[in-house]
Amino acid sequence: MAQKPQLFDLPNPPPNPPNLRIGPFGGIDLSTNEAQINQNNSPDMLNFSIDERGSLNKRTGYERVFQRSLGPGKINGIFEYRKEDGTKELLIAHGGKLYRLDDLNEME
Structure with a gap:
């Protein structure tokens, strides 16, 4: 005898969290523990740069100086x-x- 599939009422998904706006951006702060810096600072800015408006942009990389390769390896x-x-x-x-x-x- 085949069993009927059991149906469940799923709750509605939670709403998207509101956007967090931080301004004005203060830049990188390495002076103290990263849990203790101001909200408008960051402990890690490895691949970001700040434009003239103060907005964060992804760093695009480096310009190649010459075309010849030195070979494999770093x-x-x-x-x-x-x-x-x-x-x-x-x-x-x-x-x-x-x-x-x-x-x-x-x-x-």
Whole structure:
């Protein structure tokens, strides 16, 4: 003998919460515990920037400096080397090698 399916009365879904407006935005605050900062501050602004109106925008990324790739793997560091004569050179450490920025630009 087949049983009839049991029907349930489901409650109405809760209403959407109201939008939270924070203004004026104060920016990042790393001076204290993140639970104790003001409501118009943030403890983490990694991928955001603020435009001239004070609105938050997603950071779009970085401009590619040169088209040639150094190969697989990450860049281990970028350093500014100051010579004895006061001139500076940009050095890039990648995959166990050290590159001068001038040398990379000449390879383009």
